[in-house]
Amino acid sequence: MHRILWVLFLGIVLIGCAAGSSSDQNLRSKAPEAVIDKTWQWEATVTPVEKITVPAPERYTILLKSDGTVQARFDCNRGGGGYKISPARLSFTPLISTRMACPPDSLDSVFMRDLQRVVSFFVEAGILYLELPYDSGTMKFSEP
Numbered sequence: 342m343h344r345i346l347w348v349l350f351l352g353i354v355l356i357g358c359a360a361g362s363s364s365d366q367n368l369r370s371k372a373p374e375a376v377i378d379k380t381w382q383w384e385a386t387v388t389p390v391e392k393i394t395v396p397a398p399e400r401y402t403i404l405l406k407s408d409g410t411v412q413a414r415f416d417c418n419r420g421g422g423g424y425k426i427s428p429a430r431l432s433f434t435p436l437i438s439t440r441m442a443c444p445p446d447s448l449d450s451v452f453m454r455d456l457q458r459v460v461s462f463f464v465e466a467g468i469l470y471l472e473l474p475y476d477s478g479t480m481k482f483s484e485p
Contacts, residue, residue, distance in 0.1 A: 381403050381484060417442075
């Protein structure tokens, strides 16, 4: 009888350990504190019809400041605007930028356009994901 109780106890402990291990939901943060006051560089955008891979991520960055403003680098231009954030929700006000002529292969207008479409976010394994509306795409960012 004592042995059966011991095996039962050991089984409960193992099940508890397995249940307590990290799952995708536990690694995923939707807290505003996870993204504010950090510089993020754009790595890629995946949509149902295409994948945009950014050749020089350091040229496309955002910094969400704690005062509700965003500073951005759009390739050869600088700019910013405002943003609103709450758990899992993020949106940008209209963004402005300088108007220098970037190289023909620049992604500056795509980057600005998609930022202004963002509706939500999450951070998973140190990567920031910005979701576009109606499952139309996801922008992926990393810290430099």
